[in-house]
Amino acid sequence: MVNQINHIAALSIDDLRVDFTTEGGRVQAVRGVSLSVNPGETLALVGESGCGKSVTMMSVMGLIPVPPGRIVSGSAMLNGREIIGMSPTELNRVRGSEISMIFQDPMSALNPTMRIGDQIAETLMVHRGMARGDALARAVQLLDRTRIPEAAQRARQYPFEFSGGMLQRAVIAMALACNPSVLIADEPTTALDVTIQNQVLELMREIQREEGMAIVLITHDLGVVARMADQVAVMYAGQVVESGSVDDIFYRSAHPYTLGLKQSMPSVAEADHAQLTPIAGSPPDLFAPPPGCGYCSRCSHAMQLCQSRQPDLLSVDSGHISRCWLQHELSPVRQSDVYLKNAAEVHGND
Amino acid sequence: MNYSLKADDFAPLEHSKSAEQLVRPSLSYWQDAWQRLKRNRRALWSLYLIAGLLLMAFVFPLVIPLDPEKQDLTQVSQGPGFARTSLIVETRPWEGRYAAHQQATETRVTGLRVFSEPHTESVKLTWEPVDGASYYRVYRHILKPSGIADLGLPLGATEFDDQVFYEDRLKLKTDTYHYSVVAIDGAGQIISHDSLAVSPRHATSLNDAVSRGLIEADTNDRDQWLGREVSLTWHLLGTDQLGRDMLARLVYGAQTSLFIGIVAPLLFVALGVIYGGLSGYLGGRVDELMMRFADFVIALPFLLFMILFRVAMGIESGESGIFPMLIALVILGWPSVARLVRGQVLQLREQPFVEAAQLMGASPHYLIWRHMLPNVMGVVLVSLTFAIPSAIFTEAFLSFIGMGVAPPTPSWGAMCNDGIKSFLSHPHELLFPAVLISATVLAFNLLGDGLRDALDARMKG
Amino acid sequence: MTQFIFKRLLSGLITIWFIATATFVAMHVVPGDPLANAKAMKPEIRKNLEARYGLDKPITQQYVIYIGNMLQGDFGISFTQKNRRVNDIIREHFPISAVLGVLALLIAAIGGIVWGAITAVYRDRWPDSVIMFLVVVSVSVPSFVFAMLGQLGILNLNQWWGSSLLPVAGWGTFQHMLMPALVLGLGTMAYLTRLMRSSMLEVTSADYIRTARAKGLSPLRIFFKHQLRNAILPVVTVLGPAIAAITTGGFVVELVFAIPGLGRYFVQAVQQLDYTVIMGTTVFYGAFLVLMVLVVDILYGFIDPRIRVGKSGA
Amino acid sequence: MKIAQVLSVLLMVWLLSACEPAKVQGVDYDKRSISIALTQEPPDLNTTSSTDSVSFMVLTHVMEGLLSYDRDNNLVGGVAERWELREDGATFWLREDARWSNGKPVTAHDFVFAWRKVVDPANASEYAFILYPITNAQAINEGELPLSELGVRAIDDHTLEVDLFQPCPYFLGLTAFGVLNPVNQEFYESRGERYAADVEDLLYNGPFKLTSWIHGASLRMDKNPEYWDRDNVWLEIIDAPYITEDSNARLNLYRDGMIAMANGMNEQALLGAMQERMQIKTFMDGAIFFIEFNQRDERATRSKYLRKAIQTVLNTEDLVYKVIGNPGSFPARTIFPRWMKGVDDDFVREFPPERVPVDLDLGRKYIELAKQELGVEQLPPITLLADDSQGGSKVSEYLQAVMKQRLGLDVRVDAQIFKQRLAKMTSGDFDMVISGWGPDYNDLLTYGDLFYSKNLNNRGRYASEEYDHWVAVAQRSLQREERAQAFAQMQRLIVEDAVIVPLYERGVVYVQNPRLHGVVRRPIGGDPNFRFARIAAPEATP
Numbered sequence A: 001m002v003n004q005i006n007h008i009a010a011l012s013i014d015d016l017r018v019d020f021t022t023e024g025g026r027v028q029a030v031r032g033v034s035l036s037v038n039p040g041e042t043l044a045l046v047g048e049s050g051c052g053k054s055v056t057m058m059s060v061m062g063l064i065p066v067p068p069g070r071i072v073s074g075s076a077m078l079n080g081r082e083i084i085g086m087s088p089t090e091l092n093r094v095r096g097s098e099i100s101m102i103f104q105d106p107m108s109a110l111n112p113t114m115r116i117g118d119q120i121a122e123t124l125m126v127h128r129g130m131a132r133g134d135a136l137a138r139a140v141q142l143l144d145r146t147r148i149p150e151a152a153q154r155a156r157q158y159p160f161e162f163s164g165g166m167l168q169r170a171v172i173a174m175a176l177a178c179n180p181s182v183l184i185a186d187e188p189t190t191a192l193d194v195t196i197q198n199q200v201l202e203l204m205r206e207i208q209r210e211e212g213m214a215i216v217l218i219t220h221d222l223g224v225v226a227r228m229a230d231q232v233a234v235m236y237a238g239q240v241v242e243s244g245s246v247d248d249i250f251y252r253s254a255h256p257y258t259l260g261l262k263q264s265m266p267s268v269a270e271a272d273h274a275q276l277t278p279i280a281g282s283p284p285d286l287f288a289p290p291p292g293c294g295y296c297s298r299c300s301h302a303m304q305l306c307q308s309r310q311p312d313l314l315s316v317d318s319g320h321i322s323r324c325w326l327q328h329e330l331s332p333v334r335q336s337d338v339y340l341k342n343a344a345e346v347h348g349n350d
Numbered sequence B: 001m002n003y004s005l006k007a008d009d010f011a012p013l014e015h016s017k018s019a020e021q022l023v024r025p026s027l028s029y030w031q032d033a034w035q036r037l038k039r040n041r042r043a044l045w046s047l048y049l050i051a052g053l054l055l056m057a058f059v060f061p062l063v064i065p066l067d068p069e070k071q072d073l074t075q076v077s078q079g080p081g082f083a084r085t086s087l088i089v090e091t092r093p094w095e096g097r098y099a100a101h102q103q104a105t106e107t108r109v110t111g112l113r114v115f116s117e118p119h120t121e122s123v124k125l126t127w128e129p130v131d132g133a134s135y136y137r138v139y140r141h142i143l144k145p146s147g148i149a150d151l152g153l154p155l156g157a158t159e160f161d162d163q164v165f166y167e168d169r170l171k172l173k174t175d176t177y178h179y180s181v182v183a184i185d186g187a188g189q190i191i192s193h194d195s196l197a198v199s200p201r202h203a204t205s206l207n208d209a210v211s212r213g214l215i216e217a218d219t220n221d222r223d224q225w226l227g228r229e230v231s232l233t234w235h236l237l238g239t240d241q242l243g244r245d246m247l248a249r250l251v252y253g254a255q256t257s258l259f260i261g262i263v264a265p266l267l268f269v270a271l272g273v274i275y276g277g278l279s280g281y282l283g284g285r286v287d288e289l290m291m292r293f294a295d296f297v298i299a300l301p302f303l304l305f306m307i308l309f310r311v312a313m314g315i316e317s318g319e320s321g322i323f324p325m326l327i328a329l330v331i332l333g334w335p336s337v338a339r340l341v342r343g344q345v346l347q348l349r350e351q352p353f354v355e356a357a358q359l360m361g362a363s364p365h366y367l368i369w370r371h372m373l374p375n376v377m378g379v380v381l382v383s384l385t386f387a388i389p390s391a392i393f394t395e396a397f398l399s400f401i402g403m404g405v406a407p408p409t410p411s412w413g414a415m416c417n418d419g420i421k422s423f424l425s426h427p428h429e430l431l432f433p434a435v436l437i438s439a440t441v442l443a444f445n446l447l448g449d450g451l452r453d454a455l456d457a458r459m460k461g
Numbered sequence C: 001m002t003q004f005i006f007k008r009l010l011s012g013l014i015t016i017w018f019i020a021t022a023t024f025v026a027m028h029v030v031p032g033d034p035l036a037n038a039k040a041m042k043p044e045i046r047k048n049l050e051a052r053y054g055l056d057k058p059i060t061q062q063y064v065i066y067i068g069n070m071l072q073g074d075f076g077i078s079f080t081q082k083n084r085r086v087n088d089i090i091r092e093h094f095p096i097s098a099v100l101g102v103l104a105l106l107i108a109a110i111g112g113i114v115w116g117a118i119t120a121v122y123r124d125r126w127p128d129s130v131i132m133f134l135v136v137v138s139v140s141v142p143s144f145v146f147a148m149l150g151q152l153g154i155l156n157l158n159q160w161w162g163s164s165l166l167p168v169a170g171w172g173t174f175q176h177m178l179m180p181a182l183v184l185g186l187g188t189m190a191y192l193t194r195l196m197r198s199s200m201l202e203v204t205s206a207d208y209i210r211t212a213r214a215k216g217l218s219p220l221r222i223f224f225k226h227q228l229r230n231a232i233l234p235v236v237t238v239l240g241p242a243i244a245a246i247t248t249g250g251f252v253v254e255l256v257f258a259i260p261g262l263g264r265y266f267v268q269a270v271q272q273l274d275y276t277v278i279m280g281t282t283v284f285y286g287a288f289l290v291l292m293v294l295v296v297d298i299l300y301g302f303i304d305p306r307i308r309v310g311k312s313g314a
Numbered sequence D: 001m002k003i004a005q006v007l008s009v010l011l012m013v014w015l016l017s018a019c020e021p022a023k024v025q026g027v028d029y030d031k032r033s034i035s036i037a038l039t040q041e042p043p044d045l046n047t048t049s050s051t052d053s054v055s056f057m058v059l060t061h062v063m064e065g066l067l068s069y070d071r072d073n074n075l076v077g078g079v080a081e082r083w084e085l086r087e088d089g090a091t092f093w094l095r096e097d098a099r100w101s102n103g104k105p106v107t108a109h110d111f112v113f114a115w116r117k118v119v120d121p122a123n124a125s126e127y128a129f130i131l132y133p134i135t136n137a138q139a140i141n142e143g144e145l146p147l148s149e150l151g152v153r154a155i156d157d158h159t160l161e162v163d164l165f166q167p168c169p170y171f172l173g174l175t176a177f178g179v180l181n182p183v184n185q186e187f188y189e190s191r192g193e194r195y196a197a198d199v200e201d202l203l204y205n206g207p208f209k210l211t212s213w214i215h216g217a218s219l220r221m222d223k224n225p226e227y228w229d230r231d232n233v234w235l236e237i238i239d240a241p242y243i244t245e246d247s248n249a250r251l252n253l254y255r256d257g258m259i260a261m262a263n264g265m266n267e268q269a270l271l272g273a274m275q276e277r278m279q280i281k282t283f284m285d286g287a288i289f290f291i292e293f294n295q296r297d298e299r300a301t302r303s304k305y306l307r308k309a310i311q312t313v314l315n316t317e318d319l320v321y322k323v324i325g326n327p328g329s330f331p332a333r334t335i336f337p338r339w340m341k342g343v344d345d346d347f348v349r350e351f352p353p354e355r356v357p358v359d360l361d362l363g364r365k366y367i368e369l370a371k372q373e374l375g376v377e378q379l380p381p382i383t384l385l386a387d388d389s390q391g392g393s394k395v396s397e398y399l400q401a402v403m404k405q406r407l408g409l410d411v412r413v414d415a416q417i418f419k420q421r422l423a424k425m426t427s428g429d430f431d432m433v434i435s436g437w438g439p440d441y442n443d444l445l446t447y448g449d450l451f452y453s454k455n456l457n458n459r460g461r462y463a464s465e466e467y468d469h470w471v472a473v474a475q476r477s478l479q480r481e482e483r484a485q486a487f488a489q490m491q492r493l494i495v496e497d498a499v500i501v502p503l504y505e506r507g508v509v510y511v512q513n514p515r516l517h518g519v520v521r522r523p524i525g526g527d528p529n530f531r532f533a534r535i536a537a538p539e540a541t542p
Helices: A053-061 A088-094 A116-127 A132-145 A164-176 A194-211 A222-228 A246-251 A256-264 A266-271 A304-308 A332-336 A343-349 B029-039 B041-058 B206-211 B246-282 B284-299 B302-313 B322-350 B352-359 B364-400 B412-420 B428-455 C002-029 C043-053 C059-071 C086-121 C126-140 C143-161 C174-204 C207-214 C219-237 C239-248 C251-256 C262-272 C275-303 C305-310 D002-017 D053-062 D108-119 D137-141 D185-194 D247-255 D267-275 D304-313 D316-324 D360-374 D390-407 D418-427 D445-451 D465-476 D480-496
Strands: A011-022 A025-037 A042-046 A069-078 A099-102 A182-186 A214-219 A231-236 A239-245 A314-317 A320-322 B085-089 B110-114 B123-128 B133-141 B153-157 B165-168 B177-185 B190-198 B203-205 B229-231 D033-038 D067-069 D075-077 D080-085 D089-094 D152-156 D159-163 D208-214 D218-223 D237-243 D280-293 D382-387 D411-416 D432-437 D500-512
Touching: A011 A053, A025 A042, A025 A053, A025 A069, A025 A214, A025 A231, A025 A239, A042 A053, A042 A222, A053 A069, A053 A099, A053 A182, A053 A214, A099 A164, A116 A132, A116 A164, A116 C219, A132 A164, A164 A194, A164 C207, A182 A194, A194 A222, A214 A222, A222 A246, A231 A246, A231 A256, A239 A246, A239 A256, B029 B041, B029 B428, B041 B246, B041 B428, B085 B206, B110 B190, B123 B177, B123 B190, B133 B165, B153 B165, B153 D280, B203 B206, B206 D360, B246 B284, B246 B322, B246 B364, B246 B412, B246 B428, B284 B322, B284 C002, B284 C275, B302 B322, B302 B364, B302 C002, B302 C262, B302 C275, B322 B352, B322 B364, B352 B364, B364 B412, B364 B428, B364 C143, B412 B428, B412 C143, B428 C126, C002 C059, C002 C275, C086 C126, C086 C174, C086 C219, C086 C239, C086 C251, C086 C262, C086 C275, C126 C174, C143 C174, C143 C251, C143 D247, C174 C219, C174 C239, C174 C251, C207 C219, C219 C239, C219 C275, C239 C275, C251 C262, C251 D247, C262 C275, C262 D418, D033 D247, D053 D208, D053 D218, D075 D080, D089 D108, D108 D137, D108 D152, D108 D159, D108 D185, D237 D247, D247 D267, D267 D280, D304 D360, D304 D390, D304 D500, D316 D390, D316 D500, D360 D390, D382 D390, D382 D418, D390 D411, D390 D432, D411 D418, D418 D432, D445 D465, D445 D480, D465 D480
Parallel strands: A042 A214, A042 A231, A099 A182, A182 A214, B085 B203, D033 D237, D382 D411, D382 D432
Antiparallel strands: A011 A025, A011 A069, A231 A239, A239 A320, A314 A320, B085 B229, B110 B123, B123 B165, B133 B153, B133 B177, B177 B190, D067 D075, D080 D089, D089 D159, D152 D159, D208 D218, D218 D237, D280 D432, D280 D500
16 A cells, blocks of 8 residues: 555555465465556556466456355455455446456457347446346447447447457447446457557547546556556566556566566567566466565575565555565665666676 | 564575476376376276276176076075075975865865975965865965955966866965965856965975086985975075076176177277278368268167167077177267267367478378377277267167077176066166166266366367 | 258258168168068968069169159058058157157256256256266166156056056157156256256356456346356257157157157067068158258257358358 | 247147046946057958957957857857858858948858958968868969859858868858958958058948057047947947057056056066956967977987987976966967867867976987987087067077086077068078967867978978878868877877977966956957956945
8 A cells, every 4th residue: 555545546455365276275376465546547467477467356356266266355445445245246236337347358258149239238237227228229329439330230240240359349348338437457458469459458548538437457568558557566476566657667677577577578678679588487386385585486686585585565666666675675786776777787786 | 574684685596496396297198187087086986986897797707607597496586685595395296186076065165275395396285175166266366365356366277177286386486375266166156265375485396406406416316305405506686587696697797788888889989080080181072072971870860770780680599699789889880980080180180280290291100190199089088988888878778679689698788678577576687787787887977077077178079 | 041951951862862772781681581470471472472562573673663762752561561651650650759759859958958057057066966966867777767667656656646647658648748758858858967067167167257247247147148048059959969869769668658659660660570661760760860950950050140140151 | 038938838738738637447337448458559450461469359349250259269150140061161141130330231242252352362361371171262372273263152142152172170160260251342442452551441340340540559449330239249449548569568557547457467567466456367378389390401400319308308397387487378298278179178188198207317318319310429509599579588598598407408599580580480590499379260270280291380391291191180070089089199299209399388467457347368369359348337435
């Protein structure tokens, strides 16, 4: 909770912990995540696959399968209201109206045997109590608004008759049907090709400007982050390892993982005219999380301490925090330079 | 921050290589599948059960001598139980007792009694003559008769005018019987009747005992055995309608049923793999033709043609009928496998690793053995596991309608057929084979489910 | 669509020809004599009989005549029922098998879908375990056992009730059909339950169900509007083969319940080597099977919009 | 969803409309109606070509021949009022009031037409041989003479004259047999190929007539109002609403009160029947079963000693009492069944057949002799041809085991479906065959001439001049005693030469509603017969 507290956040998550019980044991998929996003702002949740970013948001939506999943502790306030631990009926009232979500693959996210218009109208009928005819008319408006040509005709079609980009627009239209205050977008553009990606992202921004909703954008594409985000939270092994404004993350990275991430992303790396460097090794086994920093074994900055102790969340700047011992006041790096440039430089300094 | 940190803590860490290694060992496809199968407890138990059945069918008879064809007519349709003893008796026809009716004073049937000790080889009845009777009818009931229309089995009638005896030899057991004698007059009208309860003891005729080897007697002093007790063969699971040991028949029936159930699918799956693989591999026009033919065969109504082929091939004397059924199953079974394999092969041909191998100049032989087969194996294995229960079912069904194996070859289906008629009176004759069929089919089904999950083989098409 | 149907019909015709030929060959390989009777026959009488059935002609000519007649829809006269034509036998008895089969299929399909859906919803809880256990029992117990148990069940029910609640055997009213259809459909029902369950589970983890939940739809609405319809699709595809299997596989049930269906005639005909009846019924059933698969394919097109709208004419 | 709704509505409508219970009762006193189950659909109701028992069962109710049987199995007048049998022929005077169901009188011409039809080679009737005692019948049947040469004439509408080419003592019995029933020429020709195919394709002159026939499903006979002796027929309706060959199903129907009698119960079903205190009855259907040996040259069973060995060790009492286990079946010792008449009494009581005692040692001695006779060290495997029915296989499995156990014979059971078994019997492809023989007419000759060397039904090709001689005597003689002697000689030869091993006389066990009386069971001419049946009035229920 480092954000400005002068007004209520649209969505704020505090110390969320989620476990999955599998045959192999208990996986601690989310280990104390805290996030917050303000109305009209976009928070990008960044990290490699399996780091827990989707699980975090799905848990908030109540979409993780229970069992095997289980929310161990934590809270999530939607417009100041606790939504974790809500009864299924209450949660259903919130979902789709106050908070909605769009998913990665629009092809599979829509029911293949139901008309697009019906699928959008369904939300309206459930949450707004609209009659089918009205809801359908509204669905056409929504489709129109998401720049789908011949919306009235399109509403009568089935998902397989749409192209990928069109479908994602339709999904967005569906998510926006009830003017939610928070929109969670789980890698909304990964399945689309580049030109379409831009169109979709543009659409989202435009709607955000008009509606003033908060967006949580889950992605591993730093390019998308740069275009869209106001705030960024970097997740690794079920934890937020760094968070701050988009500038903080891009220009003043305070965690070796963020740095590694940047160097492995083509779009960012190219911009820096640097070499593309993948992060060696693999993330820790979350069946038995290491006692120290999860990134320790892959980190070129690793210190003795990192192996044995979890780093605390350390404040780097106002609104910029990092979960890394390097930011400790006793750390030699901290003493020399607050921000990490790149691995080579650090080692050179060493 | 309530713990103190030292400067040493911030010294750089040297990475050791081993720490980076992932803890879990890497497994091959098959090892992995096996691991997953082992974790599926139902599938694992099914595997044990199948192994047990196979052991029972093919190893058990080698260890313990069992004779599925040995009949014991003194122990027919007996339930599971313990060994018993039997009295050796002589079975010459009874000369009987005659008394003229003319001198009869009684107007009712009286003096009904058994003559000598009643045993399961014969119960001898005699009674006093009735005035005006022209003959007598003899009935036998398992309950106490409640009236003239409820006397039980009509055993027969006396043949001669003055005959006042009857010898019952009809399937006697060591139960209590209620005999009734009904006197009939010249016009066929009933004069009167009387009943008597009799409990015969178990007995074996001398001839039978000799020919079944219960007693060792040379020709001269056989008679010394008369009146002695011998112990009979013990039938753990009881006997069938010819007094044959159920256990032995179940074991040998398992041989038939499992043989057909396993060998036929093996054969037609193999044929299907070759046909389908070839078709998929050759592709084009040949593929189209080959598949069209397979479609024809699939279109044949399965059960009708099973019966037709089975009859068409016929069974010669002394043959068990296993072979024609096997052939019929193979003829009708292969196309679905062929279709499946062809689909897989077509898919595989497009896979990058196969194309890569092709580009690198791998021979077709190598391609098929190294790339195609291992990848097709999963699907094939699963379809084999599901083909087995259906083959066992088919065998059972055909044997049940009398189109299966030829007697006396035991098979579970044929045993069901024998047992179903006597289900109410001797349920074990149907129960045992039916349970075995069900258990086997169940085990193969569960194993198939397990294999499908473990191999992640999607059975579509 | 028309072109598709036409093509399928054509290939169906070829298939039927194949079945006819296979039957003809199988029939003439069969040892034994269809004209034999308990009483020995004089050669002169035999000749007359052979002439009546055309058995005196060379085999190739018999084949040509047989195919020719078949094309005109004439299957000849029965060997055992001397004054009845095979066509009449099929016409009179097939509808009975078909009604029974359709009812069995209806029971099987409805039961399979309902049970399958229930097991999927209550996955790994007791209703799932109980139903799946019953399913496993039903697929593992031979049908003839069920037929017999079913009849005994009715008998005991009637005796307990005091009057005939359901007929023990026979044919005529709906009550006559109930138990036989149930017994007949049981195996298929079990199969469909399994299919429906796995299909439901697949659908349950589908992305669009997640979307529906994210939309805040109630579980009931999700179940009916989103899961069920999609889960039923694969079930529909197997109905074609299933109806054929049910209608041809009914002879044990027909025998036990004294139902005058065609299946029973076939088994009798095989035992009596009634050539014309065997060939007629086999070809008829083959044609029926081909037709059913076609019908289900077309039906599937109506249910699945992807096929109806998408690839018409494919 | 809509389709499902429509379907469910249809289903409900159907269910409700069918809800009116079709109440069938085994017996119904008020309607004078009984219900029965047939074992199969009657395959052929055309009397001139019919061969099977179910058809004859129906025919015996709906048709009547010149003579018929009364309730005590005595021959009485049917269509014929008076008759006269001579050495060279017979005359029948038909009753004036015998009428077809369309009201037309039954005339002597109807018999002439029917009998010509039976021997017509084009009609290929399998029972044509039964008319061979009539002059020229055989020649006509073999296509050598025209139909008009048959020795039967209608003197006028009500007088029928028959010429016999040799004395035929059992001819009167034949006239009660269904094959010799009258057929109305005009009607027959008007129906063409459809004759007897359906209810309206047949004319009836019996006590009942067919009123409904749903193929494979049900059949119903109602009292024929045109029948001359209608006043003595009590029953109004014989309904057969069930047709099933499954005896369990029939028993279950009986238990459920749906049918008045259930035929052909097996031993196991009997236990249940006793438990439920049903009235159990037995009846011998006339069929006699035996092992027939193939005496063709290439067969091991041509050895008389081998046959004798088998004859000596087989204990038919064990077979009947322990394997078959049905009450009503009896061990057979001869080819002649116990219910057939000899001179004054039952034949087997007048001439008791020789009893061959079981003697295992003698059996083994015979085997050694057989090896010498055949000139072999080891006897080849012996094929036992049998039918593949359940009961059949039980018997053959038993016989196989006994011969193996007692003689060390390697017997191979060759179980075949009916038609395949017949084909193998005809071609002589067997060593032993389990065969059954039922009577065609009420005379010992129907069994006795089975082993006549020229009889086509003599599948084992037993040929003995002596036997043929006695058959000839029995065929020609009108002397009861002389004939009985001849049959006794045949009986002796059958045992001496071990032509067959008689196994059993088949008994049929059935349960019958105790209120149903007067059902006549007979081995010949349609069984069971309900012509004299009546139902006892229901007891007043307290």
